[in-house]
Amino acid sequence: MSAPCERQRLWQGARRVLAIRLDNLGDLLMTTPALVALRTSLPQAHIALLASSAGAALASHVPVVDEVLAYDAPWVKRPAGALERSLGPGEAEARMVRILAEARFDAAVIFTVCTQSALPAALLCLQAGIPLRLAYSRENPYELLSDWIADTEVPADGMRHEAQRQLDLVHHVGLQADAQRLLFRFKVEEALAMRHKFERAGGDLTRPYFVVHPGATAASRRWPAERFGQAAQALADATGCQAVFSGGPDELPLIHEAMAAMRDGGEGAVSLGGELVLGELASLIAGAQVTLCNNSAPAHLAAALNAPVVVLYALTNPQHTPWQARARVLNHPVPCRHCLKSVCPERHHDCLERVPPQDVVQAALDLMGPLPGVPLHPASPCIPHPVTALG
Secondary structure, X not given: OOOOHHHHHHHHOOOEEEEEEOOOHHHHHOOHHHHHHHHHHOOOOEEEEEEOOOHHHHHHHOOOOOEEEEOOOOXXXXXXXXXXXXXXXXXXXXXXXHHHHHHOOOEEEEOOOOOOOOHHHHHHHHHOOOOEEEEEEOOOOHHHOOEEEEOOOOOOOOOOOHHHHHHHHHHOOOOOOOOOOOOOOOOHHHHHHHHHXXXXXXXXXXXXXXXXXXXXXXXXXXXXXXXXXXXXXXXXHHHOOEEEEOOOHHHHHHHHHHHHOOHHHOOOOEEOOOOOOHXXXXXXXXXXXXXXXXXXXXXXXXXHOOOOEEEEOOOOOOOOOXXXXXXXXXXXOOOOOOOXXXXXXXXXXXXXXXXXXXXXXXXXXXHHOOOOOOOOOOOOOOOOOOOOOOO
C-alpha cells in the first residue's frame, strides 16, 4: 500500500528524524541504503541514529547520519554483559525516553528484520512524544504507529533482501534515493594505521594479499575454522598472495585454529586478530584481492566497498546475502534451511560442513580473475576506497 499524499507531505516536513536499528552491525550496514534515502529526501533534516552498542561503531563511517545514540534494548538479543547492571528494571528505558523527549524529534523510522517486532521501540517513541512513527507490524499497532506496513514476510526461498525491505519501508512515506548501494567510508588515517599494523605483524605491503575472517556471532553461521586454514593455504599456493587473518579479540581462538591447519602452522600467514578497529578492517578488506568469510559483518563491509568476497553462507536466514556485491555465496542445500537458529538444531551443520575447501578456493580464483598473466592489484590503498555518491 502507498501512503496518501497528506502523509507524505507530513514526512517531507520533518526536520529532526530518528532512525532506529537496534540489532547487529551487519544488519545496520544493510540499512544504510534506506538511511541514504532519508538524507536525500530530507536534505535539511537532522538525522540521528539509535543503535545497539555494536551498531554504534558505525557512527563515523556513515556520513548521512548527524549523530548516533547507543542503546542496548531489552527486547533485542544482546551479547552477555550488555545489560546495564547498575540500573534497576526499566530505568534504562525511562532514561532513553527522557533523552528522546529532550531531543524533540519530529519523526522516527523503526527498522526491523521480519522476525522482530517494532512495537517496543514504537512505544518508546510514543512516550517520547515523537508524532510520526513508521515501521512494519504484523498486528494492528493502533496508535503506537502513525504510519505502518502490514508485515507478511516469513523466511523463505526467494524472499526480498533485507536492504530492499528497508528501502520499501521509507518509500512508503515518499522517501527514496537513486543510489541503493550499502554505504561505508573509512578515513585515510585508518588506512595508514592498518598498514602500520600490517607491517608490524610481519606482512609485506608490496605483495598482494587476501583476507580470511573465520568468525561470526552465531555458531550456526561458522564454517569450520580449520577449513578456512586449508582454503587459505591452497589459495596462497595457487596465487602467491599472502593470507591475512582478521577477527575480534573473542575470535582469536578461531584464527589460531585456522592458522594451525596451514603448512608449518601458518608461519607465512599474517594475523591481525584483535588488532583492528572497524575502519581499519574496512581498509584491509578494500585492498584485498578477495575476502573469505562467513555470513557476518565483513561480508557486508566488502559489499559496501565493492570488494570481492566469498561468503560461507549458512542457510539460517535467506535474506542477508551480500547486497549488490562482487560475491560468491557458498552453502549446501538442506531440508532444515531457514531455521533462524544460532546453534544448528540438527547438530550436523550440513549447510556449511558439506562445502569443501576446494570449492572456496575455486570461487576465490573466479573472483580474482584469470591467472597467470593478469597482474594482481597492489596491496592495501593509503586512501579510502571510493563509494557510491550520495546525491
